[in-house]
Amino acid sequence: MISQIKKMSSSTIFPLLLLLTILSLVVLSPIVTMVIFGAILAYYVRxxxxxIKPYVKYDTLSIFLGMILLTIPIALLLYFTITQILGISSLLLGSVQQATAVNSTMDLSHINGAVEKLGLSPAITQNITDAIKSGILQLLSTITNSLINMVSSIPALAAQILILIFSIFYFARDGDKIVQYIKDVVPDKDKGFYREVLNGADDVLKSIIVGNIIPAAILGVLSGVVYYFLGYPYVILLAIISGIAMFIPIIGPWIVYGAIGLFSILTGNTTQGILVIIFGWIIETTTDFYIRPRISVQYSEVHPLVFLLGFIYGAVTMGIPGLFIGPLILGITYAAYKVYRQERLKSKQAND
Incomplete structure (x- = not known):
């Protein structure tokens, strides 16, 4: 078999490999996002x-422990946040079934009082109150439908999570073999180029974790300070929610600032509601457009605009995994072009 391959010309082998690669990507297209996301998370698990390895006997055990240590804080934060949100929502709005019922008698006395303070005519006041009630019912109906869709998609979600777990494990365990395989395939004359690209990928991966976790923590702390001075209850919970909400594509922490501000305005605390929206806008804009690209670029020579576009549009196109995959793809592409440019400049200088 090997002798037959040696007899084949490179012009024949390359199209065959390209065709097989394309076919493989077509087969893996439904799960390729989770596989790439698993490879990225495997970097941090490794x-x-x-x-941990110096304290345990087996490499596989150290990888399992690494996966557990990476999962525990995330799971605890999500569990604590979700349960608290559901508890507070039930206190404020009642059950979802009652709120979304056609003949729902939602208590809007506090909202009516807030609207009446605006000094408008009774007809306009009633129209505003009806519009608010309709908006709340529509919002809760959307939430209900989303929950139903989420429950119906549990089998597919479970399969995606299973693929993610296996991808993390095998990439973490066999990462060195994969890198060595790439080194063996790459021609000797191109190894310097690919070595620089891999070093750039390493820097980008470090920048990604710093550019996601640290900005979210900064935003959560600053939001907590604002909530405290504005007199909101559940300051710690709201701060955690604000930080986690930064990972939500497109909307981000605005889902928290907007909900809190709107509720404060509707309950008569107009100044408090306006201030939380203004300060929230300042914190979110500063964190997303200044702090995040700036601290990410400290670990890589990639331009901050590349990271910014990767964070934003990666999340738009691929959801939460895109927060990691987007910057990685754009960052590696930027690093590859930069190394190629440097090689070209060196070649020109040598010829001159």
Whole structure:
């Protein structure tokens, strides 16, 4: 078999490999996002497992422990946040079934009082109150439909999570073999180029974790300070929610600032509601457009605009995994072009 391959010309082998690669991507297209996301998370699992390895006997055990240590804080934060949100929502709005019922008798006395303070005519006041009630009912109906769709898609979601877990494990365990395989396939004359690209990928991966976790923590702390001075209850919970909401594509922490501000305005605390929206806009804009690209670029020479576009449009096109995949793809592409440019300049200088 090997001798037959040696007899084949490179012009024949390359199209065959290209065709097989394209066919493989077509087959894996439904899960390719999770596989790439798993490879990225495996990078961080390997970092944790390397710190654990001196204390355990088996490499596989260190990888499992690394995966667990990476999962526990995320799971606890999500569990605590979701349960608290559901508890507070039930206190404020009642059950979803009652709120979304056609003949729902939602208590809007506090909203009516807030609208009446505006000094408008009774007809306009009633229209505004009806519009608010209709908006709340529509929002809760949307939430209900989303929950139903989420429940119906549990099998597909479970399959995606299973693929993600296996991808993390195998990439973390066999990462060195994969890198060595790439080195063996790459021609000797091109190894310097690919070495620089891999080093750029390493820098980008470090920048991604710093550009996601640290900005979210900064936003959560600053939001907590604002909530505290504005007199809101559940300051710690709201701060955690605000930080986690930064990972939500497009909307981000505005889902928190907007909901809190609107509720404060409707309950008569107009100044408090306006201030939380203004300060929330300042915090979110500063964190997303200044702090995040700036601290990410400290770990890589990639331009901040590349990271910004990767964070935003990666999330738009691929959801939460896109927060990691988007910057990685754009960052590696930028690094590859930069290395290629440097090689070209060196070649020109040598010829001159």
């Amino acid at each position: 970092f944790i497992s390397c710190r």
